[in-house]
Amino acid sequence: ETVLKVGLIDPPAHIDVVATERMAEKVAELTGGEIKMEVYPAAQLGFANDMLSGMKLGTIEMFVGATTWLGAFDTDFWVTGTLYLFNDQDHARAFHEGESYQKMADRLAAEHGIRVLVRNWDRGPRNFISTRPVETIDDLQGLKIRVPPQESWIVNFQLPGAAATPMPLSETFTGLQQGIVEATEQASNWLYANKYHTIAKNLTRTNHNYEETGVMISEAVYQSLTDEQRDALVAAAMEIAPWHNEQVAVQIEEAEAKMAEEGVTILDVDKAAWQEQFRAIFDELSTKVGYSPDLVEELKAGWN
Amino acid sequence: MATFILVGGLFGLLLLGMPVAFSLLLSSLALILYEGKLPLLIVAQRLANALDSFPLLAIPLFILAAEIMNNSGATERIFRLANTILGRIRGGLGHVNIAASMLFSGMSGSAVADAAGLGAIEIRAMKKAGYDNGFAAAVTAASSTIGPIIPPSVPIVLFGVISGAPIGDLFLAGFVPGILMGLAMMAYIAVIAKRRNFPRDEAFAGLPAIFSAFIEAFPSLLLPVIILGGIWGGIMSPTEAAAAAVLYSLFLGIVVHRTMRIRDFIESIRLGARSTATIMLIVASANIYGWLVSTQQIPQAVQGMLMTVTSDPTWLLIIIAIVLLIMGMFMELIAILAIAVPVFLPVAVAAGVDVIHFGIVTVLTLMIGLLTPPFGLNLFIVQQVSGAPYSAILKETWPFIAILILLLIPVIVFPSISLFLVEVFSS
Amino acid sequence: MNAIANTIARGAILVAGIALFAILAVIGAQIAARVFTGNSLSWSDELARLFFLYLVFIGAAETSVRHTHIAVDLKDTFRLPGEIDRLLDLGRMVLCIAVLAIIAVGAWKIIPVVENMQRPATRLSTAWMYYPVLVGSLLMIVATAINFIACIARTSPYPPFADDNKDKSDSN
Ligand code: NA
Ligand code: NA
Numbered sequence: 070e071t072v073l074k075v076g077l078i079d080p081p082a083h084i085d086v087v088a089t090e091r092m093a094e095k096v097a098e099l100t101g102g103e104i105k106m107e108v109y110p111a112a113q114l115g116f117a118n119d120m121l122s123g124m125k126l127g128t129i130e131m132f133v134g135a136t137t138w139l140g141a142f143d144t145d146f147w148v149t150g151t152l153y154l155f156n157d158q159d160h161a162r163a164f165h166e167g168e169s170y171q172k173m174a175d176r177l178a179a180e181h182g183i184r185v186l187v188r189n190w191d192r193g194p195r196n197f198i199s200t201r202p203v204e205t206i207d208d209l210q211g212l213k214i215r216v217p218p219q220e221s222w223i224v225n226f227q228l229p230g231a232a233a234t235p236m237p238l239s240e241t242f243t244g245l246q247q248g249i250v251e252a253t254e255q256a257s258n259w260l261y262a263n264k265y266h267t268i269a270k271n272l273t274r275t276n277h278n279y280e281e282t283g284v285m286i287s288e289a290v291y292q293s294l295t296d297e298q299r300d301a302l303v304a305a306a307m308e309i310a311p312w313h314n315e316q317v318a319v320q321i322e323e324a325e326a327k328m329a330e331e332g333v334t335i336l337d338v339d340k341a342a343w344q345e346q347f348r349a350i351f352d353e354l355s356t357k358v359g360y361s362p363d364l365v366e367e368l369k370a371g372w373n
Numbered sequence: 374m375a376t377f378i379l380v381g382g383l384f385g386l387l388l389l390g391m392p393v394a395f396s397l398l399l400s401s402l403a404l405i406l407y408e409g410k411l412p413l414l415i416v417a418q419r420l421a422n423a424l425d426s427f428p429l430l431a432i433p434l435f436i437l438a439a440e441i442m443n444n445s446g447a448t449e450r451i452f453r454l455a456n457t458i459l460g461r462i463r464g465g466l467g468h469v470n471i472a473a474s475m476l477f478s479g480m481s482g483s484a485v486a487d488a489a490g491l492g493a494i495e496i497r498a499m500k501k502a503g504y505d506n507g508f509a510a511a512v513t514a515a516s517s518t519i520g521p522i523i524p525p526s527v528p529i530v531l532f533g534v535i536s537g538a539p540i541g542d543l544f545l546a547g548f549v550p551g552i553l554m555g556l557a558m559m560a561y562i563a564v565i566a567k568r569r570n571f572p573r574d575e576a577f578a579g580l581p582a583i584f585s586a587f588i589e590a591f592p593s594l595l596l597p598v599i600i601l602g603g604i605w606g607g608i609m610s611p612t613e614a615a616a617a618a619v620l621y622s623l624f625l626g627i628v629v630h631r632t633m634r635i636r637d638f639i640e641s642i643r644l645g646a647r648s649t650a651t652i653m654l655i656v657a658s659a660n661i662y663g664w665l666v667s668t669q670q671i672p673q674a675v676q677g678m679l680m681t682v683t684s685d686p687t688w689l690l691i692i693i694a695i696v697l698l699i700m701g702m703f704m705e706l707i708a709i710l711a712i713a714v715p716v717f718l719p720v721a722v723a724a725g726v727d728v729i730h731f732g733i734v735t736v737l738t739l740m741i742g743l744l745t746p747p748f749g750l751n752l753f754i755v756q757q758v759s760g761a762p763y764s765a766i767l768k769e770t771w772p773f774i775a776i777l778i779l780l781l782i783p784v785i786v787f788p789s790i791s792l793f794l795v796e797v798f799s800s
Numbered sequence: 801m802n803a804i805a806n807t808i809a810r811g812a813i814l815v816a817g818i819a820l821f822a823i824l825a826v827i828g829a830q831i832a833a834r835v836f837t838g839n840s841l842s843w844s845d846e847l848a849r850l851f852f853l854y855l856v857f858i859g860a861a862e863t864s865v866r867h868t869h870i871a872v873d874l875k876d877t878f879r880l881p882g883e884i885d886r887l888l889d890l891g892r893m894v895l896c897i898a899v900l901a902i903i904a905v906g907a908w909k910i911i912p913v914v915e916n917m918q919r920p921a922t923r924l925s926t927a928w929m930y931y932p933v934l935v936g937s938l939l940m941i942v943a944t945a946i947n948f949i950a951c952i953a954r955t956s957p958y959p960p961f962a963d964d965n966k967d968k969s970d971s972n
Contacts, residue, residue: 074410113664113667113668115415115418115419115422116422118917118926119418119419119422121917122418122910122913122914122917122926123415123418125913126412126414126415126418126909126910126913127412128411128412128414128415128418140918140920141917141918141919141920141926142916142917142918144918181916211838217920218842218845218846218920218921219920219921220842220920220921220923223840223842223921227839232838232839232840233839233840234834234840235840235842235845235921236845237426237427237845239428239537240427240428240610242539243539243540243541244610246539247539247541247604247605247607248606248607249607249608249609249610386895387871387872388872389874389888389891389892390871390872390873390874390885390888390889390892391871391892391895391896392869392870392871392892392896393869393870393871394860394869394870395869395892395895395896395899398899398903399895399898399899402899402902413902413905413906414905414906414907414909414910415906416902416903416906417902417903417904417905417906417907417910417930417933418906418910420857420903420933421853421907421929421930421932421933424849424852424853424856425849425852425853425929426849427845427848427849429852430823430827430848430849430852433820433823433852433855434823434824434827437820437824608835609831612827613827613830613831616823616824616827616828616830616831617831619824620824620828639817642817642820642821643813643817645820646813646816646817646819646820646855646859647813647816647859647862647863649816649820649855649856649859650816650855650856650857650858650859650860650862650863651859651860651863651868651869651870652870653852653855653856654856654857654860654863654869655870657856703872704872705870708870747872747876747878748872748873753876
């Protein structure tokens with residue numbers, strides 16, 4: 070029996086944790102109990118970066134989380150967090166499943182010892198939630214919006230004129246409550262689960278980016294498995310994906326309905342205008358952050 | 374067995390005089406070795422990550438602000454202001470000692486900075502006026518526990534980081550309990566002043582003197598306004614407010630009072646760095662220990678145990694306070710905070726205790742631990758400052774311990790004593 | 801030996817002091833940037849946290865030299881005879897060295913692994929987080945070993961806080 074410790078930073082009720090547990094059952098079934106995935110949610114085995122390095126140190130065998138964390142190794146992985154990079158959810162998922170992403174993943178496995186087995190578990194489109202209404206591009210000017218403390222995000226919001234305020238996620242709720250920031254952005258189901266609608270009454274459905282969750286494994290561990298065991302891992306994760314993504318879509322719909330019920334104003338943006346604004350700065354962003362030119366050109370070619 | 378290694382190991386090592394940080398690390402390492410699931414190097418990883426936290430940075434900055442206040446002439450001015458107002462009353466310097474600590478609380482988040490800095494001035498003045506040395510030391514030790522209840526506060530920042538509760542709310546919640554602590558101690562002094570025939574100032578200083586002392590101390594008294602206004606006005610995070618407090622106290626020392634030279638600043642930095650390193654090594658070690666405690670499901674076990682006794686939030690808080698009081702007799706408060714909060718907080722929250730209320734009760738209880746023997750840190754400090762024998766100080770400290778325990782009861786039973794201001798400000 | 805101890809203590813507190821000053825400067829700059837330009841700095845938070853690690857782990861080496869880590873004082877608390885406490889102290893120091901050695905080895909192994917992981921805002925290598933852990937624990941090992949030898953030889957230990965008159969290194 071091979072034990073694989075799988076770490077997640079999300080709480081036990083999070084869809085990624087539930088899906089990983091399902092995956093564990095499926096893997097046990099497919100391998101006749103040869104592989105036992107032990108799931109550790111809620112950052113019990115460390116935060117994202119600890120788990121990424123932990124896969125090489127042997128503190129952990131697998132990590133399930135947003136693929137954008139991999140930007141710590143290779144800046145190109147940050148690119149999929151860019152605002153309005155993708156036309157819609159299907160476009161985003163297709164890119165993650167596609168050839169050029171596979172190349173990035175192969176490079177990662179060879180150079181950094183981490184293999185991304187599967188990367189098509191949707192995280193849902195991210196939206197704004199704010200203490201003052203945000204509807205047009207002009208509303209974005211000077212908007213104090215929380216961004217992850219990461220260069221690509223900060224540049225992405227500063228270029229179109231927002232006052233991007235880098236802040237750890239753990240401080241964001243208080244920051245929004247006390248007015249240090251006026252807005253933050255996450256998927257609607259996440260915002261509802263974390264009660265952000267109780268302190269900020271405007272949800273703007275910007276649908277500004279689509280990240281994917283990746284199922285990652287230490288390359289050394291992966292190499293030690295038999296072909297059947299490797300296939301079982303991939304097959305199980307792939308089998309869960311449609312169910313996972315359906316659940317995310319349902320959760321988002323429910324979350325938005327409940328927020329509306331609880332007095333949140335839900336706004337929609339003129340998506341074409343927002344898209345144009347952010348796509349116009351993509352070249353400058355790419356140069357500043359340092360994405361590979363080939364990748365940038367390929368992504369731009371996919372824009373409608 | 375795992376629980377025994379963690380809990381028994383820690384207390385065993387502490388009782389053998391092992392430094393707190395290393396007791397925490399060693400019992401954690403022992404558990405990791407025993408379980409054999411994780412490699413030992415995870416300890417180095419966790420140590421670095423435990424301190425990789427922006428809110429924690431408020432702690433060295435608040436410590437530094439207090440050091441600078443002690444070096445900038447602000448402390449003397451606060452003492453003088455309290456003295457011109459209260460010196461005339463019988464037992465005046467006793468009241469002054471407490472009032473000055475209440476005023477100083479708004480600038481300092483550290484009981485030790487109060488006892489060592491302000492305390493030196495107070496004890497000197499009381500000795501000169503003919504007070505018993507042990508009594509002077511005891512009042513100083515007791516009154517300095519107000520510092521971390523009235524905001525800002527180093528232990529409250531730490532509680533906020535561990536619990537995830539908003540530090541701004543916790544700060545507000547400490548105000549009323551802190552003022553009650555001061556008033557209760559002053560009431561006690563008023564009672565015994567007559568009986569023991571305490572001295573008082575010959576003449577009333579007069580309104581003009583009070584006014585000029587107030588003007589002198591006024592810039593220092595503005596500091597809490599900057600800190601809390603900054604946090605509550607949405608201008609600054611608590612960490613930024615702590616940095617602003619340092620910059621403002623530097624401004625006072627160098628520009629306004631002109632009592633501070635570069636050398637004093639360097640000295641403050643050195644003392645601040647030393648305190649921070651000693652304390653935060655414990656915090657980082659406790660983070661690892663706390664993580665192992667949670668993976669062993671110890672909080673759930675404690676919850677199960679306590680729930681069989683009571684599920685009433687008030688009684689639960691009382692039991693937790695008793696446990697913390699006992700721990701406070703033997704351990705350092707930062708370590709208790711880091712170990713006990715992850716265990717007790719989930720239990721209390723499950724029973725319906727408000728997180729903010731829990732935080733104030735916890736910190737107040739641990740403040741009492743600074744006074745209780747055998748390991749009462751404030752007693753050691755005032756002993757060094759005053760030169761009075763330990764037993765004499767202890768004898769005079771008991772009534773203050775009793776007062777604080779008595780005060781703890783209403784603070785536990787009536788959550789609104791703590792939560793009232795938070796509610797006013799958030800609506 | 802005293803010269804080594806002295807150098808460690810002074811060097812450690814110098815580095816820690818500079819780190820504390822740097823934290824103040826960086827966060828001060830962060831406030832200034834937001835108040836005066838309306839824009840936040842991207843790197844300040846992350847850089848300040850990095851300095852914090854140097855402040856704590858290097859600064860703790862001074863505490864080890866002076867043998868003043870916070871602990872229950874058995875002589876004060878339980879009126880334990882000094883001679884027994886001295887023997888116990890030898891054992892405690894051995895245990896501390898063992899713990900520190902495990903930490904040093906851990907940091908040593910982690911550094912090459914995280915060498916090419918970048919911190920998201922400053923783009924500095926994550927290894928910068930572990931250098932202070934490695935260096936700090938090595939300094940603490942040396943300092944504790946010196947104290948151990950001094951304790952066996954019964955020579956007078958390094959003065960706890962001879963260079964200033966504030967005695968308590970603790971703050972609440
Ligand atoms: Na006092
Ligand atoms: Na205070």
